Amino acid sequence: MIDNHIPVQFSDRRRRFIDRMTRRFVTACGIGVLGVMLLLFLWLIWVVLPLFSAPSIHAGITQQLWQNQPALALGAEGRWGWRIDNQGIGQFIPLNGEPAEPALRLADKVIAAASTADNQAVMLLTPAGGIRVIEPDFSDPGGPRWKFPLGDGALSLGEGGLQHPALAHLADGRWLAAAANATQITLGWLAPHQPIQRQRIDNPATRQLLVAPNGKLLFALSGNLLRVWRLDTEKPTLRDAITLHQPVERMTLLSGGHSLLLSGPTGVSQWFDIASETGPHLNHIRRFSGTGTGLVVSEPQRRVFAVISPQGALSLFASKQDQAIFHHHLPPGITQARFTPAGDGLLTERDGLWQYWQLDNPWPDVSWRSVWQKVWYENYPQPDWTWQATSAEDHYQAKFSLVPMVVGTLKAALLAMLFAMPLALAAAIYTAWFMSPGLRRWIKPAIEMMGALPSVVVGLIAGLWLAPRVANHLAGVLALPFMLALTLLLCGWGARRLPARWRQWFFAAGREPLLLIPLLLLMSLLCLWLFPLLDSAIFGRGMAERLSEDYAQRNLLVAGVAMGFALVPLIFTLAEDAIFSVPASLGQGSLALGATPWQTLSRVVLPGASPGIFAALMIGFGRAMGETMIVLMATGNTPRTEGGLFQGLRTLSANIAVEMPEAAAGSAHYRILFLSALVLLLFTLVVNTLAEVVRQRLRQRYSQHEGQG
Structure with missing residues (x-):
């Protein structure tokens, strides 16, 4: 007798052990993923947080000068400070308390002095109208020394009685000096071993003069009248004459010479040029709150200035912010500061x-407001969101607004979803519910590939x-979705009116794609050929040519189509699996009760698959928000907030990919890019979290309905 018994070894203890270890392993992996995400967040925050740290100041050593004469000019660089008094005595003084260098007479009695915008040179003006240009030089390892770029002899700018000097070092190596008497302003262009070129401007009662660092503008303050003269022509031309309604005591130029600060008892106001139909003109931009009478000192290389009151109250300002970024109390009675x-x-x-x-203020221009709100930048006609990380000159002000990239990210993702969602969901519904099993085995892997x-x-x-093909056939591309939808509706309307024998033959066993696909392709070709032809015949040229000023060849439309094409396989796969995973017994029961296939699909299958479909859409949206290469290559990569379907854009991910290799490690640009990554990660987490919450609620809701049924 043959024994057909097959021994089965079953160990309930072993199975429980394997289940327990598997559960612990999965739990540990989940905790590890959460830990990695937490560490990533902490690292990004650690890199970004210094951008928004408050400035700080630390008192250094206090030194006795042993000088009774007041200083007309002073400065500091490295471990040395320098000063020049009204007797023409110059001296270098170490800032660490060591003995000062011997004093040197640089000129005879001096009535006034003027420094260049970077405080690297000083012009001394004598009562007889003589001038001398002096530079403190710290390049010699043996110690600082005084240099005379125009020679050590006095030069004559004009007759006696000149006051209110101004000085600029021009790019061509020349110097522009200015001074005024009771009736006129004298200008002198100076160069080594060349005669002085003088020009005079009638301007009575001058109280202060300033020359732009490039030598193209002269600012003259006379009473409550501010005049701006153009100097880049053969003869100085009066460009602006502005009557000031508030008393002004002092003018100061910010770094770069584009912004003018007017200070008085009512505070400090900022002015700069704005283009108009008649050219650029000086305009009042903002008034800095919390400022009053005091000493106004600007930084040589950044658009930062300080107001020091007679009582010693220090307020530090950045030109892009109306409020002070830092307050501190210094000893009272400060007469000079640099x-x-x-x-x-x-x-x-x-x-x-x-x-x-000692000041710790590495990024004065970066604030939460400058990142997210509109800022009025120099020479811009109005406040705006602007991203411009690179600069042509060192003193040029970088613009770090993330709003253009956030708007670009959302626009690209939403348009891509608008393109991909109908195609992917329609394909998933048809493949999972209506397509024959044999055809589904071919179509589903093809789309997933x-x-x-x-x-x-x-x-x-x-x-x-x-x-370029979208540009050449723009009218047809815009009309194509409507024509395809109309074609499908007409096909459905016509199919119901076919004889029963024809309808059974044409639409049996999944033959619909064999008829619809060629018909839709034919309609697409006809639409892309006919509509541009009609558009050119009616208007004389194509739509893209008519919109030439408002049409960029690489634009949001192209990016949306390309990203939508990339999203279709992902959304289709997840949605089709969700629909196909609905128990067949639910659909069969609905059909057995007399419901049509469409009623069964809309009222039984789709509600049951809705958690998975919603998850597919949210995963696709998150994928679209993080897409980099498609938007980088298809949009022109222009950071702009406004603009419609035919304009370029830039997304957060593309901005990081483009500019991270150029950003210096530890710079404001570098940290702002990490802030972009943090914002993008937060967006993705918020979207995924909301998607999971909604999915769980949908799952719970329809599982209860199924249980009750």
Whole structure:
């Protein structure tokens, strides 16, 4: 007798052990993923947080000057400070308390002095109208020394009685000096071993003069009248004459010479040029709150200035913010103050005493407001959201607004979803519910294989091949979705009116795609050929040519189509699996009760699959928000907030990919890019969290309905 018994070894203890270990392993992996995400968040915050830290100041050593004469000019660089008094005595003084260098007479009695915008040179003016240009030089390892770029002899700017000097070092190596008497202003262009070129301007009662660093503008304050003269012509031309309604005591130029500060008892106001139909003109931009009468000192290389009251109240301002970024109380009675070139120190003088203050203010222009709100930048016609990280000159003000990239990210993601969602969901519904099993085995893997196409290839095709063809057939491209929808509706209407025998033959066993696909392709070709032809015949030229000023070849439309094409496989796969995973017994029961296939689909299958479909859409949206290469290659990569379907854009991910290799480690630009990454990660987490919450609620709701049924 043959024993057919097959021994089965079953160990309930072993199974429980394996289940327990598997559960612990999965739990540990989940905790590890959460830990990695937490560490990533903490690292990003650690990199970004210094951008928004408050400035600080630390008192340095206080030194006795042993000088009774007041200083007309002073400055500091490195470990040295320098000053020139009204007797023409210049002296270098160490800032660490060591003995000062011997004093040197640089000129005879001096009535006034003027420094260049960077405080690297000083012009001394004598009562007889003589001038002498002096530069403190710290390049010699043996110690600082005085240089005379125009020679050590006095030059004559004009007759006696000149006051209110101004000085600029021009790019061509020349110097522009200005001074005024009771009736006119004298200008002198100076160069080594060349005669002085003088010009005179009638301007009575001048109280102060300023020359732009490039030598193209002269600002003259006379009473309550501010005049701006153009100097880049053969003869000085009066460009602006502004009557000031508030008393002004002093004018100061910010770094770069584009912004003018007017200070008086009512505070400090900022002015700069704005283009108009008649050219650029000086305009009042903002008034800094919390300022009053006091000493106004600007940094040489950044658009930062300080107001020091007679009582010693220090208020630090950045030109992009109306409010002070820092307050501190210094000793009262400060008569002179100067920032170091890098802005990391402040030298003050009071009652024959020097004191050096160390400043920690590395990113004064970056604030939460400048990142998210409109800012009125120099020479812009109005406040705006602007991203401009690179600069043509060192003193040029960088603009770090994330709003253009956030808006670009949302616009690109939403348009891509608008393109991909109908196609992917319609394909998933038809494939899972209506398509024959044999055809489904071919179609589903084919669509899923589309997801293996690299996004850089999709972006390359969109930028080089699709963009010019969309421009050439723009009218047809815009009309194509409506024509395809109309074609499908007409096909459905016509199918119901066919004889029963024809309808059974044409639409049996999943033959619909064999008829619809060629028909839709034919309609697409006809639409792309006919509509541009009609558009050119009616208007004489194509739509893209008519919109030439408002049409960029690589635009939001091209990016949306390309990104939508990349999203279709992902959304289709997840949605089709969700629909196909609905128990067949639910659909069969609905059909057995007399419901039509469409009623069964809309009222039984889709509600049951809604959690999975919603998850597919949210995963696709998150994928669209993080897409980099397609938008980088198909949109022109222009950071702009406004603009519609035919304009370019820039997304957060593309901005990081483009500018991170150029950003200096530890700079404001570098940290702002990390802030972009943090914002993008937060967006993704918020979207995924909301999607999971909604999915769980949908799942709970329809599982209860199924249980009750």
